[in-house]
Amino acid sequence: MSNSIQYEYKQEYLTVSVPTKYKSENLRTEEMVLNMGPQHPSTHGVLRLEVVTDGEVVVDVIPHVGYLHRCFEKHAESLPFNQIIPYVDRLDYVASMNSEHSYVMGVERMLGIENDIPKRIEYIRVVVAELNRLASHFVALGTYAMDIGAYTPFLWMMRDREQILRLLEWTCGSRMLYNYIWIGGLFYDLxxxxxxxxxxxxxxxxxxLVELQQLVVDNKIFIQRTANVGVLPLPVAINYGCTGPMLRGSGLRYDLRKVDGYSVYPELDFxxxxxxxxxxxxxxxxDRTWVRVLECQESVKLIEQSLVQLTNDYKRTRDFDPQAIVPKKIRPKAMDFYVRAENPKGELGFYFRTDGRSDIPVRCRARSCSFHNLSVIGEITKGALLADLVAVIGSIDVVMGEVDR
Structure with a gap:
């Protein structure tokens, strides 16, 4: 037999026929395609990654999405503006308050009532949004540590996140999907x-948070698994539209709470x-993990300052009604409008097209930060080891409900 190789096994000889194109000198560079997903563990959602490998080295990664499609945009185009809020909750379901804040702020700007919102309502929105930012980062940090072999941080993060969920449940009656921030106000006062x-x-x-830093980001094993892995250069991050900790982790000081200065964030120090x-x-x-830990500390500062305002200058009164200026009928002028806000994972934006005759948007589109952040994975994993691919996925912190909107 021509083009054959002999393998010695248990003192016996096995002759295997090898095609000419796979001569022995080419076997070292033979590429193989592996599938990761679309199972849930270690992909942070129902995500399928088509991984092209050369042995243990990653040649390319192609993400395949659409396994968790929620039809948000088409639902939104058949409902009045105020009834869309529960569907907004289900985009990034671990940061629903932040998503509500972005959406509601956009409708308020279209209606021209943004400056009429009472300051107490604005400070309450900041408190619940920053609490939800903490809860979202706790999920990101806890699951990321578990992805690369550490179990204790996950338990600690879930323990502290549970206290946040209890506070939010006390506020509006729901643990994760809140429908609390309304157009023009709130469902309830605190x-x-x-x-x-x-x-x-x-x-x-x-x-x-100090213990978290010592346990995770300063840990020698964690540093060895994450330092110099999945490097995202700043020009690549900008070209792919990455935002949030992904972009700031690459060195750009860009945060919409500062850049756009929405709500009462310009009045707060962070x-x-x-x-x-x-x-x-x-x-x-x-770096991306380090940024999230520091952002937790900044959220704590924002919550403290807002609580001072809520207990002093804008404290509770008997006649305060959080629904006082909630519009009974929402009918914006005919226009195209886009609004954005800083979610835990990056820029979440909503585009509306209205005809001026109906309270139902003609077109509603969500700009998903997780979708843009995930799209860069092929660029930052080329040449990495297969074992590092899971570390890179966890550092992106995607939620597939938002990607498959």
Whole structure:
């Protein structure tokens, strides 16, 4: 037999026929296609990755989405503006308050009532949105640590996230999908005693964030698994439309709470953390994780300042009605309009087209930050080891409900 190779096994000879195109000198560079997903574990959602490998080296990664399609945009085009809010909750279902804030703010700007919102309502929105930002980052950090082999941080993060979910459930009656921030106001005012209990939680959380830093991001094994892995250069991040911790991890100080200055964020003091390459290269997996940890500390500062305002200058009164200026009929002028806000994962935007005759949008489109962040995975994994691919996926922090909107 021509073009054959002999393999010795247990003192016996096995002759195997090998096609000419796979001569022995070419076997080392033979590529293989593997499928990761669309199972849920280690892909942070129902995601399928088509991975082209050369042995243990990743040659290319092609993400396949659409397994969790929610038809959000078509639902929104058949409902009045105020009834779309529950569907907005289900985009990024671990940061529903932030998504509601973005959507509601857009409709208020279209109606021209943005400046009429009472300051107490604005500060309450900031409190619940930053609490939800903390909860979202806790999921990202806890599951990421578990992805690369550490189980304890996941338990710690879920323990503290549970306290946030209880506070939000106390506020509006739901654990994850809230329908709390309404166009022109809120569903309810804060429960009596919420400000005090929330401040107690913040005092409890501060030392826990220090423990998180020591347990995870400063851990030697974690640094070895994430430093210089999945490096996202700043020009590539910008070209792909990456936002949030993905973009800031690459060194750009860009946060819509500062850039656009919406709600009462311009009145509050907070910093924008960025990746600096302290443990490796700017824009690597470690930098993205480091940015999320620092953002948790900044959210704590924002909540503290807002609680001071809610207990002093804009404290609760008997005649305060959070639904006082909620419009009974929402009918914007005919226009095309886009609004954006800083979600835990990046820029979440909503585009509306209205005809001026109906309270139902002619066109509604969601700009998903997770979709843009996920699209860059093929660029930042070329040449990485297969074991590092899971570390890169976790560092992106995607939620597939938002990608498959």
């Amino acid at each position: 429960p009596v005693g919420f400000e005090e209990r929330c401040l107690e939680f913040i005092k409890y959380l501060k030392p826990k 910093e924008i953390p960025i990746g600096e390459g302290k443990m490796g290269t700017v824009g690597d997996c470690w």
